[in-house]
Amino acid sequence: MASSIIKDAKVLMVGAGGIGCELLKTLALSGFSEIHIIDMDTIEVSNLNRQFLFRQSHVGQSKAKVARDAVLKFRPKINITSYHANVKDPDFNVDFFKQFNVVLNGLDNLDARRHVNRLCLAADVPLVESGTTGFLGQVTVHVKGRTECYECQPKPAPKTYPVCTITSTPSKFVHCIVWAKELLFSKLFGDKNQDNDLNVRSSDAASSSKNIEDIFEHSKDEDIGQYGKKIFDHVFGYNIELALSNEETWKNRNRPKPIYSKDVLSDELDKQNGDLDNDNACGDGFSVSAMSSLGMKNPQDIWSLKENSRVFLEALRLFFTKREKDIGNLSFDKDDQLAVEFVTAAANIRAASFGIPLHSLFEAKGIAGNIVHAVATTNAVIAGLIVIEAIKVLKNDIKSYRMTYCLEHPARNTLLMPVEPFEPNKSCYVCSESPVLLEINTNRSKLKDVVEKIIKAKLGMSLPLVMNASNLLYEAGDIEDDMVAIYNANLEKVLAELPSPVTGGTMLTVEDFQQELKCNINIKHREEFDEEKEPDGMVLSGWTQPVAAAENEDKSVSNGANTSDAPITEVEKSENDDDVGIISPVKKRKLPDDSDKSNTADDERHHKKLQVIDDEDDLVMLDGNLDGFKKRRVS
Ligand SMILES: Nc1ncnc2c1ncn2[C@@H]1O[C@H](COP(=O)(O)OP(=O)(O)OP(=O)(O)O)[C@@H](O)[C@H]1O
Ligand SMILES: [Zn+2]
Numbered sequence: 001m002a003s004s005i006i007k008d009a010k011v012l013m014v015g016a017g018g019i020g021c022e023l024l025k026t027l028a029l030s031g032f033s034e035i036h037i038i039d040m041d042t043i044e045v046s047n048l049n050r051q052f053l054f055r056q057s058h059v060g061q062s063k064a065k066v067a068r069d070a071v072l073k074f075r076p077k078i079n080i081t082s083y084h085a086n087v088k089d090p091d092f093n094v095d096f097f098k099q100f101n102v103v104l105n106g107l108d109n110l111d112a113r114r115h116v117n118r119l120c121l122a123a124d125v126p127l128v129e130s131g132t133t134g135f136l137g138q139v140t141v142h143v144k145g146r147t148e149c150y151e152c153q154p155k156p157a158p159k160t161y162p163v164c165t166i167t168s169t170p171s172k173f174v175h176c177i178v179w180a181k182e183l184l185f186s187k188l189f190g191d192k193n194q195d196n197d198l199n200v201r202s203s204d205a206a207s208s209s210k211n212i213e214d215i216f217e218h219s220k221d222e223d224i225g226q227y228g229k230k231i232f233d234h235v236f237g238y239n240i241e242l243a244l245s246n247e248e249t250w251k252n253r254n255r256p257k258p259i260y261s262k263d264v265l266s267d268e269l270d271k272q273n274g275d276l277d278n279d280n281a282c283g284d285g286f287s288v289s290a291m292s293s294l295g296m297k298n299p300q301d302i303w304s305l306k307e308n309s310r311v312f313l314e315a316l317r318l319f320f321t322k323r324e325k326d327i328g329n330l331s332f333d334k335d336d337q338l339a340v341e342f343v344t345a346a347a348n349i350r351a352a353s354f355g356i357p358l359h360s361l362f363e364a365k366g367i368a369g370n371i372v373h374a375v376a377t378t379n380a381v382i383a384g385l386i387v388i389e390a391i392k393v394l395k396n397d398i399k400s401y402r403m404t405y406c407l408e409h410p411a412r413n414t415l416l417m418p419v420e421p422f423e424p425n426k427s428c429y430v431c432s433e434s435p436v437l438l439e440i441n442t443n444r445s446k447l448k449d450v451v452e453k454i455i456k457a458k459l460g461m462s463l464p465l466v467m468n469a470s471n472l473l474y475e476a477g478d479i480e481d482d483m484v485a486i487y488n489a490n491l492e493k494v495l496a497e498l499p500s501p502v503t504g505g506t507m508l509t510v511e512d513f514q515q516e517l518k519c520n521i522n523i524k525h526r527e528e529f530d531e532e533k534e535p536d537g538m539v540l541s542g543w544t545q546p547v548a549a550a551e552n553e554d555k556s557v558s559n560g561a562n563t564s565d566a567p568i569t570e571v572e573k574s575e576n577d578d579d580v581g582i583i584s585p586v587k588k589r590k591l592p593d594d595s596d597k598s599n600t601a602d603d604e605r606h607h608k609k610l611q612v613i614d615d616e617d618d619l620v621m622l623d624g625n626l627d628g629f630k631k632r633r634v635s
Helices: 004-008 018-029 063-074 093-099 110-123 162-166 173-189 208-218 226-244 276-282 305-322 337-353 361-366 378-392 447-458 481-496 552-556 584-588 602-604
Strands: 011-014 034-039 080-082 102-105 127-133 136-142 401-410 414-421 436-440 464-466 469-475 507-512 517-525 538-541
Touching: 004 378, 018 034, 018 063, 018 110, 018 127, 018 378, 034 063, 063 080, 093 110, 102 162, 102 378, 110 127, 127 305, 136 602, 162 173, 162 538, 173 305, 173 337, 173 361, 226 305, 226 337, 337 602, 378 414, 378 584, 436 447, 436 481, 447 464, 447 538, 464 481, 469 481, 481 584
Parallel strands: 011 034, 011 102, 034 080, 102 127, 436 517
Antiparallel strands: 127 136, 136 401, 401 414, 436 538, 464 469, 464 507, 507 517
């Protein structure tokens, strides 16, 4: 029988996807009887394999509503209110949040998570946050003033690669994918005005950039088969030869092998690549497919170099014959079959050239689309943990709160790793009152840089307003010229008044129109910056910088990485050989050492050897030889 704490609780769930479906079911079966659920999406066929409250007949309908109806069928007496809406809608404001005892997130992106975190802080409602990526998952508890908020630890930027690794010295398949998707694909089918580093290395040789442009340009009367081979030979043959001519580069590396179309496709040089007579069979729009036109069926097959070359040329031909109107506007989309085929083939040919193992279309698509396939069981485990933490929160049982990590490679039979939550980060720009400190050379830096680099990129404020006392210094959006002039004059005045060198400082207040967030930035003037360490000529502190281990954390926190614009070389966690199951929480959120004898009786209980405890306080205990930890845990 459910206790009254559970029965009387009013709960808000955000997200009715993979985690959300499991969570709604578990809440209902655990005795919760007042549940509100927000989800902005409609049901897609691809959701049905794991979002078990949905059926084929529901495709196209609101997730929140269908989830509600499905659960009411087996728990007809409880109240479930569904909202088919974005949680960022202004209707869901601080007052809306205040009516709930706890908020439970089952989201898939950083942006919405941050938004809910900030609203929970503003409304002073506890948040149980969650995420899964394949076999990995975690549940964390965030209670204002007691534990870290969701943003106390900065989320690391997506992994990026140096441009030269991508353009000249790939060593992993993922580098070839980035090259194929961000450089070659964009060059051929994307916006011609965009900068593109495709020829970065070859352009320092004799060839002028004019010539290079000409090569990629397709003139109307040029035979498309010939054009395809010309591109092929240029990027896989000529460019590689050019790169090889720089001996320095290859001193400690394996030399790549140039590949020309005539070598790979010698026996069919004059044969038409695809089956032209059968053109109608390969569809229109997103359904156009080089694989089907070439009679290739299994996306899990690893194609030979020859097959990749045929797919490359056929996909290119199909783009120019069937998708002509898209050319110039395309950016890579993992749901665009022809784009995935082209990128797979191009990445594989490049991989062959550099002696890197080839991959199937299925694998390449996962890497290119940063997809980690969802695992229904992980979602179910995580949903169960969310409910356990929610109950502790409702009981105000602070000592028992746990952040729990679901591991991919359980060590010593430990699938779940509970960790005590940490205290709020005193210099968190979201939940703490203390201002962020920004040091810049105020004679050189423009407010625009500050807004772009710090406020947008680091603080994640998208439509900011920057004030100095009551003077408006910056406002995002379309602003009249005379207003801009006034802002600039205000800014100059502020900067001119700044003491130099660093003393005092000036407080700017930043507000975000969209997210109910305000942040104070204390600006101080500084003359010199270390160009290597501080290339932006500005330093933001009073806010914990990402730590080395954060890279791994990204893997566990994900379930939808940052939705913000990614840099060109962005690549994320889907690459297999990086996914070796090292879970950062072990590194970052260190568990208490066995020798940490300052334990209370309660702590002692948590240091026992591995065992499963069937009371609701904890699931699995760890023994561990883990170093001491710096941050203080909530006690
Ligand atoms: N800002 C938002 N407001 C409301 N709901 C959101 C918001 N952002 C994400 N969601 C919802 O969170 C859910 C996340 O679920 P999940 O991670 O299973 O993703 P999915 O879109 O269902 O599946 P997949 O991305 O794997 O195809 C989705 O149903 C999505 O609509
Ligand atoms: Zn915080």
